Amino acid sequence: MGIESGLFDPQRVAVVGATERDGAVGRAVMENLVDDFDGEVVPVNPNTDSVFGRRSRDRVGETDADLAVVVVPAPEAVDVVAAAGDAGIKNVVVISAGFSETGSEGTAREEALVEAADRHGINVVGPNCLGILSTPTGLNATFSPRNARPGNISFMSQSGALVTAVLDWAADRGIGFNDVVSLGNKAVLDETDFVDTWGEDDDTDVVLGYLEDIQNGASFVDAAATATESTPVAVLKSGRTDAGAQAASSHTGAVTGSEVAYEAAFEKAGVLPVASTEELFDVGAMLAGQPLPDTDATAVVTNAGGPGVMAADAVGEATLALASLSGTTRDRLREVLPDAASARNPVDVIGDADAERFADALDVVLEDEGVGSAVVIACPTAVLEFEELADVLASVRRRREEPIAVCLMAGSESDAAREHLAAADIPTYFDPSRAVRGLDGLARYRAVRQHDRGEPTDFDVDRERARNILASVEDRPDNRLGIEAMGLLDAYGIPTLDSEIVESPAAASDAAAAIDGDVVMKIVSPDILHKTDIGGVEVGVAAAEAADIYETLVARARTRQPDARILGVQVQAMADTDAGVETIVGATRDPQFGPLVVFGLGGIFVEVLEDTTATLAPLSEQEAEAMLDDIDAAPLLRGARGRDPVDEAAVVETIQRLSQLVSDFPAILELDINPLVATPDGVAAVDIQLTVDPATL
Known part of the structure; x- marks a missing residue:
């Protein structure tokens, strides 16, 4: 995967449908390109000789362009893509709407566009999109009213309107971008291509995305897992509720899939999920400019007690922990702070603190080996100059290896200070909880980098026996099998009871x-x-x-x-349920991501208690072990209330073997082993239910 050069760094851009007509998309795209692009801009419009003083061509094939931006009506756009291919143009952005988002006629049109792109090997962004931009070359091939500030964040969005809103919002907050892509209908290039490309891009330090669906789940997980080894990826996934899923479908024709599957996919790929646009950029800004913390323990330095408590509450709800300051640190704080100040975390430097007192306290707490990061909270007072505070905090940041988030709880008074801090790559926030959330993104990504996903075990199994058992469904009027298929588990080495x-x-x-x-x-x-x-x-x-x-x-x-x-x-x-724990191990096949393995508390109450966790197959031993930790009933497995602990290794192996079974046979649509009785001496599958698609055997 990945995208050939020329999409983000073209030498010559053709705008098909360029015009000077007021209110036209073709005019907006031309103006944006003419204003900032380092290369040549060539208008294509057979009805005029020139556009903004540049000679117009009649056809895209006459432009010798690296990139064509198409803003003509949808029926003509398909012909333009084909003509671009004939002319050897390998990169096309189709801004035009009127494709699959409009119904059957538009879907047929989009299929023709894809066929033309495939035939000529063209990278196509869109259709039905805002366009793309890339700040290193000044490329703004969009009809957005505002350009992006340069930066090291690359952003993709399935909503073009969100891109315009984000560009406007981010510019006022000092957040810059490397590349920005409006994905549109994702007819050819999709989120996987851009994650793959940006993961290898030295100019992209963070990948952010707003997605309503993921078209090829398995490929996305593979690409993101590779990218997140070096580049953090954070995604806001919409359509998490039934209402949201229906809205996403009507917006782009997206098939949103199971929300549980998306959560499992992001976990497997190391993608950081976020819940809002605000959180996406709170986390993104921190990841773009700050180092990863050595520990999850954070310190809070504040000149106001209430906001300090707010920050402590936010830490308690995050991956982070409130650092316990050492006795030496507390002694040193007492030396630099007045008697009325607090030398415990949160460190309250009190309301008469000037910028130097903030800096002294921050230096002391960051010297503590138990502190991995810090939040600085400043409320306006008569003795505190925010610009001076920004300067001293930037100086501390240059001397330290720990990440710092700054909360300036003021309005226009803090504008200049925010600019100074942004120049030093220190994100600023108004709300203490947002500052903590930004730091939490660093801690979560550190965990991704440190996580050993492992490789799935390839067990010695009897695939032919399993295939024959699954094929017995062909003689049924439906596609379900029950306990008569227990031999399927024997074929894959999953222990069963004599029966x-x-x-x-x-x-x-x-x-x-x-x-x-x-x-x-x-x-x-x-x-x-x-x-x-x-x-x-x-x-x-x-x-x-x-x-x-x-x-x-x-x-x-x-x-x-x-x-x-x-x-x-x-x-x-009979299973020894007195000495054991009834669990469930199962799987379901998600249309986007494939087999999803489920583990949890089982028996007749599984649907009532809903204590389960899910992971995408195939699973490694480490991933299977993590599933045991993820359920609320984990203490039952480990010997709660004086019971002997169960054989966890046997449970882990069973999860892995089931993972291999459902990976080997895409025909298995659903499978439940319930209960799988886990005892100190091993496990035993008591019952099985599965649904099979005989057409895929």
């Missing part, structure tokens, strides 16, 4: 006699998903009772669910 499916009372008696101790008997029917709800399970059955229980179970099933197909009764050894 047999029988079709008569006599066979039930024989099967029960062959198993040591009492047994569990369950009705076998692909139409009865919750067997306990219809009385289809009997626990603690002696061999002498097995024949009668067989008849009872069948009779209950036929009475309570007359249309259900009865395949027999399973006779199964």
